[in-house]
Amino acid sequence: MTKDILKPTRRTLLRGATALGAAGAIGSPLVLREARAQAAFNWKRFSGTTIDVLLVKNPRSDLMQAAEKEFTELTGIKVSAEQVPEQQQRQKAVIEFASGKPSFDVSGISLHVQKRMAAKGKWFEDLTPYIKDASLTSPDFNFDDFGAGPVAYARQADGSLDTIPFFVDYWMVYYNKELFAAKGVEYPKNMDEMATVAAKLHDPAKGIAGFVSRGLKNANVPVWASLLLGQGIETTSPEGKLLTDTPEAAWAGELYKKLNRDTGPAGQVGFNWNECQTTFMQGRAAMWLDGIGFATPLEDPTKSRIVGKVGYGITPPGPKAHHAGMFADGMGISRGSQKKQAAWLYLQFMTSKAQQIAMLKAGAGAPGRASAYLDTDTISQSKFGKQYFECLLGSAKVARAALPQIVPVTEFRDVFGVALTNALGGADVAAELKKATETFAPVLVKSEQG
Incomplete structure (x- = not known):
C-alpha cells in the first residue's frame, strides 16, 4: 500500500513536466515579456481594493x-x-x-x-x-x-x-427666452449689445436682473478674461508677457463693470457660479455668462422654475474677434x-x-x-x-483658453479679482488694472525663474 502511494502515476509525471516546462518558459526574459504583453485585461484584477x-x-x-x-x-x-x-x-x-x-x-x-x-x-x-x-x-x-x-x-x-x-467647459450665455419674448428683444449680436439688451431686460421692481455673472473676487476673473477674448487677446501673450494693463483689458473691464453694476442683482459682488445659477433658474435674471457645464439643474423641474424656457447662446463676438472662453x-x-x-x-x-x-x-x-x-x-x-x-x-x-497657463494662476485670480471687485464698487477700471498688473508682475517673474 505504501509502495503504491509513493509510486508516481503517469498523470503526476505529466503534471510535473508541465509545471517544469512552464517554470522554464517564465524564466526566459523574452517569453516573460511576450507573456505580459499578451496578458488578458481583467476588470476584476484588483477586486477587494x-x-x-x-x-x-x-x-x-x-x-x-x-x-x-x-x-x-x-x-x-x-x-x-x-x-x-x-x-x-x-x-x-x-x-x-x-x-x-x-x-x-x-x-x-x-x-x-x-x-x-x-x-x-x-x-x-x-x-x-x-x-x-x-x-x-x-x-x-x-x-x-x-x-x-x-x-x-x-x-x-x-x-x-x-x-x-x-x-x-466652454463659456456661453444662458438666457431666459420668456423674458426676451416679453420685451421683444433678440439675442445680442455682439458684446457691446449685451449691455444694451441687459439694460432693456433689467427690471428691479419685479426682482429681475438684466444680467448676472460672478462678482466674487477670484471667481470673477474668468468673466473679464472671457470678455477680453473679444479683443483678440488673452491676459498674457504667448511669450508670457502680461497684457492686463492695455486699452483692450480696460475695455473688457468696463464692459464687465457696466453689465454687473448697472444690470446685476443686489449683492452680486458676492456671487460665485452657484449663486448665479440659483438666481437664473429662479427666473430672476435674463442672462447669465458662464460655463455650459452648469446646465443640468436648469432643466430639472424639481429645482428650476424655467424648465423649457432656457436659451443657450454662443458668447457674442467682440470688437476684434469671436471666441468662447475655454x-x-x-x-x-x-x-x-x-x-x-x-x-x-x-x-x-x-x-x-x-x-x-x-x-x-x-x-x-x-x-x-x-x-x-x-x-x-x-x-x-x-x-x-x-x-x-x-x-x-x-x-x-x-x-480659446481664457486664463493664462502659468503656475501662479490662483494668485493671478486673487490680484485681478480684487481689481474687478473694486471696479464694481465704483473705482476706475484702468487704474485698478494698472495697479494689479504692477502687483502681479514680480510674482509671475519669480514663478518662471523658480
Missing part, C-alpha cells in the same frame, strides 16, 4: 458618484469619494500634494488653474505607460477618441500626460498612491465612452471624447433641445 477620490462639487461629480455602484459591480473595487466646493478642493489638493502623502488615490483638477502647478510639484503619475499596457487598459478604452484639443490642453510641457481631460478639467492618479493600478481602472471607467455620453446627455458639460458628439440617438433623446448642442459645437469651433 478600496480607493479614495477627491472631487470638485459639481454636476459631473454627481454623475461619477452615481456610477460608483456599477463600477464596483464590474471591478470589485470600492470607492470612497468626497465632493468639496471648488475653492476649498483646490486648497486641499495643494496642501495634501505638498505633504507627499495625499489621502486620496485619484483627484480631479482644473487644468486652467492647476496644470502647471501639478507639473512643478509632480503631483500625478504619467498615464502614458498605463494607456499602452494592454494588461491594464481595456481594449474598449480607445484613448485616441479624446479630442486633440483637450489632450493638448492636458499634456505638460515635457510631453507627459498626467491627467485625462474628461471635460471641456476651461477644462482633468483627473489623475496621485504619485503617492499605493493603489495606482486600481486607480487607473477607476479613471478608465469614469472617462469611458458610456460615461462621457452620460455627461453630454445630462447637460453636465462638453465631454473630452469626440465620439460622444456622434451619438445621435442619445442627443435626440436628451432633455436638452437642439439649441444646446448647437451652442456646444459652435462654441468648440471658436474656443
